[in-house]
Amino acid sequence: xxxxxxxxxxxxxxxxxxxxxxxxxxxxxxxxxxxxxxxxxxxxxxxxxxxxxxxxxxxxxxxxxxxxxxxxxxxxxxxxxxxxxxxxxxxxxxxxxxxxxxxxxxxxxxxx
Amino acid sequence: xxxxxxxxxxxxxxxxxxxxxxxxxxxxxxxxxxxxxxxxxxxxxxxxxxxxxxxxxxxxxxxxxxxxxxxxxxxxxxxxxxxxxxxxxxxxxxxxxxxxxxxxxxxxxxxxx
Numbered sequence: 001x002x003x004x005x006x007x008x009x010x011x012x013x014x015x016x017x018x019x020x021x022x023x024x025x026x027x028x029x030x031x032x033x034x035x036x037x038x039x040x041x042x043x044x045x046x047x048x049x050x051x052x053x054x055x056x057x058x059x060x061x062x063x064x065x066x067x068x069x070x071x072x073x074x075x076x077x078x079x080x081x082x083x084x085x086x087x088x089x090x091x092x093x094x095x096x097x098x099x100x101x102x103x104x105x106x107x108x109x110x111x112x
Numbered sequence: 113x114x115x116x117x118x119x120x121x122x123x124x125x126x127x128x129x130x131x132x133x134x135x136x137x138x139x140x141x142x143x144x145x146x147x148x149x150x151x152x153x154x155x156x157x158x159x160x161x162x163x164x165x166x167x168x169x170x171x172x173x174x175x176x177x178x179x180x181x182x183x184x185x186x187x188x189x190x191x192x193x194x195x196x197x198x199x200x201x202x203x204x205x206x207x208x209x210x211x212x213x214x215x216x217x218x219x220x221x222x223x224x225x
Contacts, residue, residue, distance in 0.1 A: 042217050
């Protein structure tokens, strides 16, 4: 079963614009991670944010976490054609069952 | 440092057959997890191994099994294949179980006909 739901399911923007994707989850978490997947290949880890953190940055990526709303957002600034991919959030719960539970993903298309 | 290696990359099997997929984690990583990805169900957790012990198992039938060897390499086996087992099977390794980032292989694309 999915822990997270991502919104929107698909997003198309012009190159250079910012892209924002949202993730909502159901249960308390230890941490939340974002991954990128290009065309049905392996996933690439982007960023990890722990439950006691509210915001993290990595290059053009900014992730926020609101544990009271059980939601997270991923912002990609100044998008590039190479950012075209599917983006997934994944949660790790607090219950000693430390598996990654993935959301449904957002398909991002950057239009050159 | 070499990444996570999954073999084979592509596989076509007939219903009723069995299949074994292999995963070699990043050197020094002791945790290996397996995921199934399908268009309908998305990414579903199969199982996780750490130091040769299965720590977690997802909601899959007993036809799906796995193991981890002393060198941390892992295999998963699916017996009595069904059409619905057609999927991309992804392996991920990490230094510790999932509270750190996971590194994924390119996956094995299994097609059951």
